[in-house]
Amino acid sequence: MPEQLSGAAILIRALEHEGVDVIFGVPGGAILQAYDALYSSSIRHILARHEQGGGHMASGYAHATGRVGVTFATSGPGATNLITPLADAYMDSIPVVAITGQVRTTSIGLDAFQETHTWGISMPVTKHNYLVTNINEIPSTIREAFHVASTGRPGPVLVDITKDALADAMPWHGPVEIDLPGYRPSVQGHPRQVKAAMDEILASERPVLYAGGGILRARASEELRAFAEQQGLPVVTTLMARGAIPDSHPLTLGMSGMHGNYTASTAMQRSDLLIAIGARFDDRVTGNPDLFAPEARIIHIDVDPAEISKIRKADVPIVGDAKAVLRQLLDEGERRLKDGPAPTRTEWMDTLEGWRRDFPLAYVQDPDGPIQQQYVIDELCKHAGDAIVVAGVGQHQMWASQFWKFERPNAWINSGGLGTMGYAVPAAIGAKAGMPDTTVIAIDGDGCFQMTFQELITAAEEGIPVKIAVMNNANLGMVRQWQKLFYDDRYSATELSYTNPNIPMLAEALGCAGFRAETPDEVIPTIEKGLAVNDRPVVMEFVCDPDAMVFPMIVAGGSNDEILMGPEDISCNT
Amino acid sequence: MQHLITVTVENQPGVLARITSMFARRDFNIHSLAVGPTEDPTRSRVTMVVDGPEMEQIVKQLYKLIHVIKVTEHPQGEAIEREIMLVRVHADPKRRSEILNAANIFDATAVDVGASTITFEVVGEPMRLSDFLEFMKTYGIVSLAKSGRIALAKDAKSQNTKQKQTAKGA
Numbered sequence: 001m002p003e004q005l006s007g008a009a010i011l012i013r014a015l016e017h018e019g020v021d022v023i024f025g026v027p028g029g030a031i032l033q034a035y036d037a038l039y040s041s042s043i044r045h046i047l048a049r050h051e052q053g054g055g056h057m058a059s060g061y062a063h064a065t066g067r068v069g070v071t072f073a074t075s076g077p078g079a080t081n082l083i084t085p086l087a088d089a090y091m092d093s094i095p096v097v098a099i100t101g102q103v104r105t106t107s108i109g110l111d112a113f114q115e116t117h118t119w120g121i122s123m124p125v126t127k128h129n130y131l132v133t134n135i136n137e138i139p140s141t142i143r144e145a146f147h148v149a150s151t152g153r154p155g156p157v158l159v160d161i162t163k164d165a166l167a168d169a170m171p172w173h174g175p176v177e178i179d180l181p182g183y184r185p186s187v188q189g190h191p192r193q194v195k196a197a198m199d200e201i202l203a204s205e206r207p208v209l210y211a212g213g214g215i216l217r218a219r220a221s222e223e224l225r226a227f228a229e230q231q232g233l234p235v236v237t238t239l240m241a242r243g244a245i246p247d248s249h250p251l252t253l254g255m256s257g258m259h260g261n262y263t264a265s266t267a268m269q270r271s272d273l274l275i276a277i278g279a280r281f282d283d284r285v286t287g288n289p290d291l292f293a294p295e296a297r298i299i300h301i302d303v304d305p306a307e308i309s310k311i312r313k314a315d316v317p318i319v320g321d322a323k324a325v326l327r328q329l330l331d332e333g334e335r336r337l338k339d340g341p342a343p344t345r346t347e348w349m350d351t352l353e354g355w356r357r358d359f360p361l362a363y364v365q366d367p368d369g370p371i372q373q374q375y376v377i378d379e380l381c382k383h384a385g386d387a388i389v390v391a392g393v394g395q396h397q398m399w400a401s402q403f404w405k406f407e408r409p410n411a412w413i414n415s416g417g418l419g420t421m422g423y424a425v426p427a428a429i430g431a432k433a434g435m436p437d438t439t440v441i442a443i444d445g446d447g448c449f450q451m452t453f454q455e456l457i458t459a460a461e462e463g464i465p466v467k468i469a470v471m472n473n474a475n476l477g478m479v480r481q482w483q484k485l486f487y488d489d490r491y492s493a494t495e496l497s498y499t500n501p502n503i504p505m506l507a508e509a510l511g512c513a514g515f516r517a518e519t520p521d522e523v524i525p526t527i528e529k530g531l532a533v534n535d536r537p538v539v540m541e542f543v544c545d546p547d548a549m550v551f552p553m554i555v556a557g558g559s560n561d562e563i564l565m566g567p568e569d570i571s572c573n574t
Numbered sequence: 575m576q577h578l579i580t581v582t583v584e585n586q587p588g589v590l591a592r593i594t595s596m597f598a599r600r601d602f603n604i605h606s607l608a609v610g611p612t613e614d615p616t617r618s619r620v621t622m623v624v625d626g627p628e629m630e631q632i633v634k635q636l637y638k639l640i641h642v643i644k645v646t647e648h649p650q651g652e653a654i655e656r657e658i659m660l661v662r663v664h665a666d667p668k669r670r671s672e673i674l675n676a677a678n679i680f681d682a683t684a685v686d687v688g689a690s691t692i693t694f695e696v697v698g699e700p701m702r703l704s705d706f707l708e709f710m711k712t713y714g715i716v717s718l719a720k721s722g723r724i725a726l727a728k729d730a731k732s733q734n735t736k737q738k739q740t741a742k743g744a
Contacts, residue, residue, distance in 0.1 A: 121591060124599050131588075148640060182584060182643040306634035387606045 002171035007135040008037035011099070011161065012174055014142035017042060017175045018073040020070050022433055022571045024048055024057035028074020029114060031101025033073075033166035046433060046462050051078050053426040053455040056216030058096045063413040064388055064440075065151065066219060068095045069430060070149050070155050075101045076114030079160070084420060086156045087125035090416025091256045092240060093217055095154035097145045102162045105133040106397075118160045127155030135168040139176045147178060152185030154217050159200040185303060190321035194328045197275070197316045198336055201231055203296075205275035206348045208253075210285075212321045213240025213416065214278015214302060221245065221409040223326035224277070230333045231342050234352055236264045238279055243406035245484075253352065257285040258554050260399040262359035262563055265552070267352055268293050268559045277301045278322045278557025282417070283309035283556075289365040291559040301325050359565065361553075367520050371403060372547035373471045376523055377443060378401040380469060383527050387439040387467075388431050392448030394478040397472040400443045400551045422451030428466040429459045439531070444478040446472040446496055449503075453510070460511025460554060466537050467530055468512075473544040474498040481549045498543060507539035517539040540559065575628050576652060578725055581620040581636055582612070582644040588715055589641045593620060596639060596714070602632050606657075608722030617643065621724045648729060653725040658697045661707060664714035665692040673713055691716050734743040 001067035015023070022044045027035040038045055048054035051479040060070030070264055073082050075159065079100040091094045103112040119131040128148045130141050138161065145157040187211045203206060215224050221244050228235050228251045235245050247253050268274060270286075274296045279285070286292040289311050300307070300314035301322060308317040310448035318325055329355040333342070373396055380387075381404045388405055391397040391414040406412055413431055415423040427441035451472045460467050470475075478492040483491050504514030513533045517526035523542065554566045564570060583589045590609055597604055605626035610617045624632055629647065636645045665673050670692065673683060677694055680702060686693035691726075696706050702722060707715070 024666070119588065120591070123595050180640060183640045306631065306638050312630060 002173055004169045005172045006033065006037065006221060007138050007161070007166040007168050007170075008033040008172070009140050010135065011142065011166065012037040012041045012043065013137050013172055013176065015070065016041065016096075018068070018142065018146045020068075021391040022061065022071045023072055024054040024061070024430060024433075025056055025072025026074070026078060027072070027103065028078045029076035031072060031078070031099070031166075032101065032164050033163065034101065037087050040190040041285060045072075046429075046458060047361045048426070048458055049454040050452070051081035052084050052422070053429075053452055053458065055082045055098065056088070056420075056423055056426035056452070057271065057430030057433065058098070059085055059089045059094045059453070060390060060413055060432075061090075061434040062089075062094050062096055063427070064438075065434040066410065067434070068097055068146055068483055071096065071098045073100050074114065075103055076116045077116075079116055082158075083121060084418075086122055086158065088418040088420045088423065090125050090127065090154040092415065093154050094156065095149040097149050097160040097212075097425075098156060099157060100160045101166070102160045104164045106164070108133075108162070109262055118158070122158045122160075125156070126158050129158040130160065132161040132165050135165045135170050138165065138171060139173075140178055143176055143178045144180065147180070148165070148183065149218055151475065152183070153214075153302075155284055168359065169559075177354060178339075185319045185321075186305075186319045187252045187324050188300065189318040189325040189328055191328070192318055192319045194325065194332050197301075197318060197329065197396035198332045198443040200273055200316055201233070201275065201296060202336060202343065205343075205345060206271045207231075207233050207273040207275060208267050208271040208280050208475060209235045210238070210268065210274050210276040211235055211241045211244050212238045212277065212279025215241050215244040218278065218303070218322035219327050219409075220278075220323035223323055225249065225328065225370060227326050227330050227333065230330060230394070232344065233275065234267060234349070236260075236268055236283055236319030239283070239401055239414065242404075242412040243409050244322045245407045246407045248407060253356075254563050255401050257282075257560075258287070258556065259284075259402065259550050259552065260554075261361050261402065262552055262565065263352055265554065265560050266355060269295070271296045271300065273297050277326070278303075278521060280307045286311065287554050287560045291561070293560075330555060333389045337382070341553070346428075355486050366518055369520070371520055371523060371542050372548055373399050373473070373542070373544050374403050375520065376471065376542045377434055377542070379527055380441060380443070380449070380571070381405055383439060383524075384439050387411070388413065388435060389426045389430060389440045390428040390440065390442040392442070392444045392486075393419045393421045393555065394445045394448065394476070395473075395481065395550050396443050396445045396448075396550070398478075411437075417446050421448045424448055424450045425466075425468060428454045428468065429455055429464050432459075432464045432466045433462075444468055444470050445477060446470055446474065446503075448474040450496070450501070453506070456507070456510040456512050456537055456539070464537065465534050466541045468529070468537065470503055470539060471544050472503060472541050473546040473548070475546045477548075478550070480546070485548065491502065503539060503541040507537075511536040512539050514539045514541070516543065518543045555566070575624055575625065576623050578626060578646065578648040578655065578723065579622050579633070580646045580725055580727075581622065581642055582646075583618050583620060584613070584641040584643065585616050586641050589618065590620065592639050592641060594620050596635055596642060600631070600635055602626060602628065603717045608724045609691050610724070621722065623723050635740070647665040648727060655700055655723055656698060657693070657700050657703050657708070657723045657726045659692060659703045660695055660719045662686075662693040662716040662718070663693050663710045664716060665690060668712065669721055676709060677706075680709070681708055726727075
C-alpha cells in the first residue's frame, strides 16, 4: 500500500517530479504546511525579503535557464505582493508557477485573517490559475500548471491551495496524466502558409526580419540566424530579443522603436515586407500603428494566434512555434534555392549600410565632465562581455540595450512589457541562482534600486554573488527626460539624492561589497574592483550626469518617420 | 453589429468569470449571455450576443482561455435562436380584452392577471419578442425580464448551413 502523505508533502513530491531545483519565496500562515514539507526536501529554498522579490527571482531564473521558475507565498498580502511579478511575467511570456497558500476551505468568503480572493485578483495577470480545495486535485493541478506555463506561449500560472488541502492526507501514487481538451497549442506552421511566406520573401525588395522575444522563448536563435543568412534578411531585434542574433553579425540592425537606433527603426519604416517572428507590434516598436511601416506587407509568425492581426493586419499569418516554423522556412528556402540563388537586394543593403555609417549610436564622455551612463555600460561590456545582463526600467535600461554588445541569446533579462521598476536586483538573483557559473550583472538606476535593494540581503545570505551597477543620476531619469522634453522643465517629483542613501555604505550594511565612481577616471578601476569580488554580492555606484537623455527618441504615439537624434532636434520640434 | 456565438467550455467553477473578466479587460461588449448544461455533463455552453467589430480578436481571446474548448460563430439565419421574456403591461379592465387579443397574435401567454396589469410570457425568436414589446409599449410597460439568447446551429444535413469554426490554438 502506498504511503500516506499530507497534501503539502504531495505538493513537494509533485514539484520534485517537475524537476524543480529551487523555489523563491516567503512563508506565512496559510502556506506553513508546505514549508514544513519543503524542510525535508532536496529542493533549495531561497528566502526573499518581499514576495515581489521572490516573484521576480523566479522570472529571472526562468529567463536565464529556460526552465519554469517557481515562487511561494502565503495568502492575503503574500499573494497580493505577487501580483506585480505575475503581471510582469505575463507581459513578457515568462514561464513561472506561483504557489500560494489560502485560508481553510470553510473560511473562504468569510473575510478570514489574511484571506484575499487570490484566484480572482490573479486571473487577468496569469495565463491560467487554480484554486485547489481538495487534496485529490493537487497532483493533477501541479502537472497542469507546469504544462500550461511552459508550452505554447509561455506565461505565469498561479495555484492557490487551501490550508486544509495541504494538511489532509492521502496515498501518493506518483505523477498523473492530464487532459486539457481546450489547450492544444499549435507547433508546426501550416505548410501552405509557409510556402506563401517564402513567395513574399523572394518577391520582396526591402525585407526586414522583425525578431521578438518569442525567438528566445522558443530557443530558436540558431534557426533565426540560419534563416537570415539563407535569405540575406536584415534582422531587427526588439528590446526583448536582444541577443537573439549576435550584434556583431553583419545582418543585425539592432533595436528599433522609441529608443531604437536610426537604421533599425527606419529600415522597418521603409520596408516592403516585415517578417515578424515572436513579436507583437508593441506600441514602443510601432509608434502610431496607423503610420507604421506604411508600405510593408506583413508575415506574422506567432505561437499565440491572438497576437496575429491584433495591431496590424497580417498578409500571411502563421500560427506555430518560432523554432518549428523557422525550420519549415529553412526547408522551404532550401528547396527554392534549387530554382536560383536568393535575391541579393544590393540597393537595400547599401541603403542600410549607409544609414549605419551616417547614424551610428554614439556618446561622448568628456574626461572632465560628469560620468555618462553609456560609457559605464560600454566599459562594463568590455570587461565582462560574457555576463548575463539584467536591467531595471528607464534610461539605464535603454542605454544598456543600445550599448551592450549582445553576442548570445538569453544573456539579456529585462522587464519589457510591464516596465517594472525594481526588476533588476531580484531578477539578477534569480538568474544567478539558476546559472551560478555565469557572471550576472544588473544595470540598475538609483530609482529602481531603491524599490527592491533589500533583496541583496537575500543574495548575501544565500551566497549568490550578483553584481549590481547602480547608475546614480539622483533622479528618476526617464521621467525627468520627459519632463524636460514635454513638460517645460517642470521637474515634479523626480529628484532623488546623490548622498541619501549612501549606496556603498548601504551595500556594506546589506552584506555586500560597495564601491563608488564619481569621475570618469574612476569608472574602470571601480569596474575592476567590482568584478574581482566573487565571495559576496557587489554594488558599484556610478555617479552620473542627471541631464543626459536617451536618443534616438520617437515621441510616444508619433510616427517612426520622425526620429529625434539628439537634443539639437528638440529645439526645432518643440 | 451584433454577432451570435456559442462557446463550449469545460464545466468547471469560475469559467464564466474567466470569460467576463477577459471581456472587461479587453474592452469587448456583451449584449446578452446565457449559460447552461449541454448533452455532455463535463461541458457547458455559453451563448453570447456580442457587440462590436473586433470579432476575430474576441474569438481568438476566447480560445486562449484554457477552459474554452470550442467557439462557434453563427452567421445570421444559420442557427435556431430563442429567448424568453416576461412582460407586465398596464391593462385597464376596459382594455383588457383588446390587449389579450393582441397578445394572441404574438403567441404570448398571460401568466398573471392583476387589478390593472397583465403579465405575459413570450418564448421564441428574438425578433418576435422585440416586436411584441414594441407593440405593448402603447399600453405601457410596467416591468420586463428577459433571458439571454440561447442557440443551436441548424442541422447541417437538413439545411444548407455552414458553421464557421476557427482552429484552436495556444
